[in-house]
Amino acid sequence: MSVERHTAETPAGERELPLVLLLRPLFPRFHVALTHKFRFLKPWESQLPPDEFLAAHAGAVRALLCSGPTPVDAELLASLPRLELVVASSAGVNHIDVAACRRRGIAITNAGNAFTDDVADFAVALLIDVLRKISASDRAINALPDICNSYGVGHVANLDKLGGKRVGIIGLGSIGSAVARRLGAFGCTILYHSKRKKPSVSYKFFSNVTDLAAESDVLITTCALTDETHHIIDKEVMLALGKDGIIINVGRGALVDEKELVRCLMEGEIGGAGLDVFKNEPVVPQELFHMDNVVLTHHQAVFTPESFDGLLEVVMGNLEAFFSNKPLLTPISE
Amino acid sequence: MSVERHTAETPAGERELPLVLLLRPLFPRFHVALTHKFRFLKPWESQLPPDEFLAAHAGAVRALLCSGPTPVDAELLASLPRLELVVASSAGVNHIDVAACRRRGIAITNAGNAFTDDVADFAVALLIDVLRKISASDRAINALPDICNSYGVGHVANLDKLGGKRVGIIGLGSIGSAVARRLGAFGCTILYHSKRKKPSVSYKFFSNVTDLAAESDVLITTCALTDETHHIIDKEVMLALGKDGIIINVGRGALVDEKELVRCLMEGEIGGAGLDVFKNEPVVPQELFHMDNVVLTHHQAVFTPESFDGLLEVVMGNLEAFFSNKPLLTPISE
Known part of the structure; x- marks a missing residue:
């Protein structure tokens, strides 16, 4: 289980960082900026199959950071019984099962006006x-x-x-x-x-x-x-x-x-x-x-460094607000 | 000289139309709109060499309509001793010898704000x-x-x-x-x-x-x-x-x-x-x-039907103003 120790836990001194589940690697600049504020669970680095990995950590996961269009579907949501927040890195959230989140009371945030x-x-x-x-x-x-x-x-x-x-x-x-x-x-x-x-x-x-x-x-x-x-x-x-x-x-x-x-x-x-x-x-x-x-063109309307700086602020702000019990910056309405 | 008769003169009843020299064919829509208001000299339709054609008509040419970037250089200007007006179809007039026109007191008009x-x-x-x-x-x-x-x-x-x-x-x-x-x-x-x-x-x-x-x-x-x-x-x-x-x-x-x-x-x-x-x-x-x-792109910034409608108005307005001794619409300044 040394791999699990490496991916799920953290070096001494950082144990108190809030835990956030990822579904795929962050943009490098996001990783640099966020890695000292949050402890990331990275299923793709585990030797366990994804479902077993999630089962092993489900009890601890309250927040999911969904970068890119990776689906957050009913099955994934069902495997995360303690989930309270999905942070999307996009303006649209059509890849997320919004209705299932609503039924569970899971909040969703999007990119707000970053793009x-x-x-x-x-x-x-x-x-x-x-x-x-x-x-x-x-x-x-x-x-x-x-x-x-x-x-x-x-x-x-x-x-x-x-x-x-x-x-x-x-x-x-x-x-x-x-x-x-x-x-x-x-x-x-x-x-x-x-x-x-x-x-x-x-x-x-x-x-x-x-x-x-x-x-x-x-x-x-x-x-x-x-x-x-x-x-x-x-x-x-x-x-x-x-x-x-x-x-x-x-x-x-x-x-x-x-x-x-x-x-x-x-x-x-x-x-x-x-x-x-x-x-x-x-x-x-x-x-x-x-x-x-x-x-x-190739879904590139949002790809500027300035947009991504803005997105990073929104993502970080939403995660920090959540873990400190403050109002989310960009919760989706409706 | 039947060709000359055909290109330089006009059918009965239109003899009074003002004479305008062209250097190359007009855009078709311009030709349709202008041909009942002006009598056009078309050197390219003549069997005479261009210089002989110009010499034959120089005494009657007071206005030149320069469509496109065809050069209006010192030599051409020298062959038209009675020229008083050059109507350009462009915003820029770098293809026209402005200094030579100025010395001769020849007015130049451009496309104004059409483009x-x-x-x-x-x-x-x-x-x-x-x-x-x-x-x-x-x-x-x-x-x-x-x-x-x-x-x-x-x-x-x-x-x-x-x-x-x-x-x-x-x-x-x-x-x-x-x-x-x-x-x-x-x-x-x-x-x-x-x-x-x-x-x-x-x-x-x-x-x-x-x-x-x-x-x-x-x-x-x-x-x-x-x-x-x-x-x-x-x-x-x-x-x-x-x-x-x-x-x-x-x-x-x-x-x-x-x-x-x-x-x-x-x-x-x-x-x-x-x-x-x-x-x-x-x-x-x-x-x-x-x-x-x-x-x-291919020098196409101005090519819309609306721009050309606007240009046609400016070209026609300048020619009409000139032949009725009214102020030109878009004379170029210094």
């Missing part, structure tokens, strides 16, 4: 990229150095202006609001759908996403992925958006019916898409390759 | 693209479908946040001001260099571009290309900007010492570049291909 500005910046850039064929042009220049058509003539017919566009934001939370503020400076008109009308904003509200799509030139998804928002952009919404309409997804892949999205793009039933997230990441549908009106 | 918003939008998108590796990621996904690394991990180390960046704008005219307004909404700090300090803005002014670069994280060129601004970003400026600094050029290729730019990018002496314009368009330096920190 807000970076995701909003990314959404705006994806939109201009699709409208103005920036990535398509860059791709063409890099692929075909001898066919540098002068003054972009080949692309002229399909370039499109941002100013004046009616942008429908799906989910006017912190990220959606940050997108709206930015696009206001470009002369766009903001419309939105969310669970409830927000009395504090003057943007036009739509309770129905199809109605929003019918009045929008662009749809941007910034809402959480839940049972209610799964495929919130479906075939009907895409057809309402129409053949010049653009979809920007910086939320989660399953917010959009990806199969229909691919079909609508291939058949020209919508005008273009900028996609940072996909249904089966890291798999990107190959039908979308080499389309001038599609920009594809 | 302002589109160029500003494009500059912002290029900057976010470089910072967040959007085009590089899109290029990698399209090129290597089987190497879709999950969650952008391969790029994480080099992604960079827009908020808080100090952006040095070179040339705070209409385009530079529009860039500044947009970047304000992203939380950037704006600095600028221009010929003179602008009393109407609170951004910090630098009379010296090297000093501006030393205090900036990003340089964006939005000034006109003149003798004074040729290579305004030279080796000294790039070294002052430093190894994390980014250059965005949406002005003219020769604003930047392209040879030094390529060297600085290859040797890591600056951090990245977003380039819509080049020294010898349409040639793009091949050394810049396949660099994750470089985004390349």
